[in-house]
Amino acid sequence: FFYAPRFSGDDRVVCFSCGGTLSDWRGGVDEPWEQHVTWFPECRFVTIPEETANIPASLPPPGEEWGGGAMEEVTWEFKGRKWAGMILSSMHLHTAIAGLRESDDASVRHLGVLLLTRLARDDGSHPRFGSACMPHLCKVLQTAKDPVLVAYACEALDLVLRQPSCRRVALEGPGADVVRVVMNLLPKWSSKGGEEWGAAVSAALQALHHVASSSREFLDQGGGTEAVVCVLRESSDVEVVRWAISLLRGMVGLASAARTMGSESAGCLERLTEVILRCEDLQVQSSAGHLLEQLASTSDAPAEVCMRFVAVGMLPMGG
Incomplete structure (x- = not known):
């Protein structure tokens, strides 16, 4: 289970596997697994007990590590069952930022960027969102080697820049650094080739498109025109070419x-x-x-x- 408190303040946990929730605890009386079996008998972890035997019921104390292969089993199950969506549905902006700021683990940062993207879709219109997440997007984009992570980060940037109020705040503050990083790395990303890097470059070009719509001078002075022309010249990906030409038409x-x-x-x-x-x-x-x-x-x-x-x-x- 993972902890997912509601705004009302009551405790609530959600099952990684089926998404079933448990709340209204009675201290010293309720045992989470027994309650889950009672209320969610169709849960896969309930119906296939041999899969649950090696999965720990709780996290170890701080500073201690798992023994045996339990954590590997949890990691495999997490990826295999695509539980990320259920986890993200219970998280908030500060959770994503904490993961991006405090961890160098690639999987944690990937999940943090994915969360930022989801939050940007839900509430990216709030100016505070842009100013809060931009420094951490900048850090991710500067160091990311995974095209999927770059694509998610650029999508989050794109979603923020779609909002006029956020666009202004972003380009006058830390968002300007993110845009410069994207412009500088765009040719490098494009040169890697492949479908996944093509998707990442397309997402980056879409984000820059919103910058061009409000501040062509900023984009051009930062080397954006040269970067996009380079991408257009070198890329054979039709979607990349489409977005590169669209951006240049705006410039x-x-x-x-x-x-x-x-x-x-x-x-x-x-x-x-x-x-x-x-x-x-x-x-x-x-x-x-x-x-x-x-x-x-x-x-x-x-x-x-x-x-x-x-x-x-x-x-x-x-x-």
């Missing part, structure tokens, strides 16, 4: 960002042409064409951009 109205995209050394124009000619996803293909059109329509667009339109049989807006 193209900024003269300095447009110059970066249009520069010959960036390789952005060549990549957009390649996407238009070869990408099988029509929406991505169309989005690449619109970005190329936007670049050609800017007042200081290089002649090279217009030549790209000729190469793909298109003309910039206005002839």
Whole structure:
């Protein structure tokens, strides 16, 4: 069981396996396991006693370690049965932050970020949420080597930045450091390749998209345009390309960002042409064409951009 007190203050525990709850304890009278068997006879841990034989009923005293393989059994069962959702449903923001701040254990930090993501979905609109969790997201993203953990952290960041009030607080405070970390590490994450890292990069690009919608200058001055162009140029993941182009379309109205995209050394124009000619996803293909059109329509667009339109049989807006 894990402890899950309610706001009313009464004690309550929840079964890891079936989610059944026990409360209203009578000191010295009620035995948790006996009560659980009585009220939840269909629980898997009740019906398969041999699986429960090696699982301890309570945690050891502080400073002591488990003997034998009991903890390994608990860890295996925890992962195998995907109990994380039930645990998260009983936790709060301070629990997640404590896990991220005080533990270097990868599994604890993974669970903490997962909890932050769930809480952001439920109550990410509160400004305090952004200011409270940003420093710990920054720490996770700087050190994470697991693409799933990076994806969850970026999703939590994305959910916070969707709220205008939180976005302002986040970018003026510790959230600015998180965004800089994402911009700096984006090309590195993208270069790793693979489906899981592709999902992580897509989540990061979605978070940066919200930054661009309110502060293009902040993103561009922090090297965001160069980072996204690098990702677009190097990635073959369709979802990554989709979000990279979408983000750049939001940045193209900024003269300095447009110059970066249009520069010959960036390789952005060549990549957009390649996407238009070869990408099988029509929406991505169309989005690449619109970005190329936007670049050609800017007042200081290089002649090279217009030549790209000729190469793909298109003309910039206005002839």
